[in-house]
Every structure is written in C-alpha cells, then in structure tokens.
Amino acid sequence: MQIQTILFGILLSSLLGAVFHIWKGGQLWRLLVFLALAWAGFWAGHFLGQELGVEFLKVGPLNTGFAVLLCLIALFGGYYLIFGRLEASAKKKP
Numbered sequence: 001m002q003i004q005t006i007l008f009g010i011l012l013s014s015l016l017g018a019v020f021h022i023w024k025g026g027q028l029w030r031l032l033v034f035l036a037l038a039w040a041g042f043w044a045g046h047f048l049g050q051e052l053g054v055e056f057l058k059v060g061p062l063n064t065g066f067a068v069l070l071c072l073i074a075l076f077g078g079y080y081l082i083f084g085r086l087e088a089s090a091k092k093k094p
Contacts, residue, residue, distance in 0.1 A: 005062050012064070013042035013071055020075045024083075033082065034075060041074025042067045 017038030021031045049056070049066030057065030 001061060005060055008059070009042060009046065009062055009067070010039070012068070013038040016042070016068065016071050017075065020079075024079060026083075030083070033078070037074045037078040038071050041071040044074070045070025 014035060017035040018031070020038070021034045024030075024034075045067035046063045048054075048070065049063035054063065054066050056063065057068075
C-alpha cells in the first residue's frame, strides 16, 4: 500500500471522527476517543473488505465503502457503549 493511500485513509477516517464529535459534542478527550474509534473501524473495515473480496466504492487500492461503513458502526457502537450509559445515568440523578 502506498503512502498516499494510507494518508487518504487517515484523513477520511479523521474527518468522520471529527464530524461525529461536532455532532455529539464534548471535551477534548471525547474527540480523541472518537478519532481512535474512527481509525480502528476504518482500517478494520478496509482489511475485512479486502479479505472478504468486497469492492464497494473502491478508491484505488482502498476499500472506501466498506471501510466507511465499519467506521460509522464503530463510532455509533462505541458512543453507545462508552457514553450512552453515562449520559443515561446522569439524566436519572436529581
């Protein structure tokens, strides 16, 4: 894989993580969590799509469609598992 492909993947997944942070809000440490979730989900999606032979919205050697799909799943799932329960318990306290 070329360095341009890696940089494009990092840029795209960082953009998704940053937009998710803007939508959900929070402090700086939440941004770092969202970026880590986005990177992990994106690259897991790319390599899983490559292993399964899924070619969906492919950009060069990068399986962009499947990578973005798993990135979004990681962001929403991670948000629910990490922050969803914290916010629900904070709303119940008087």
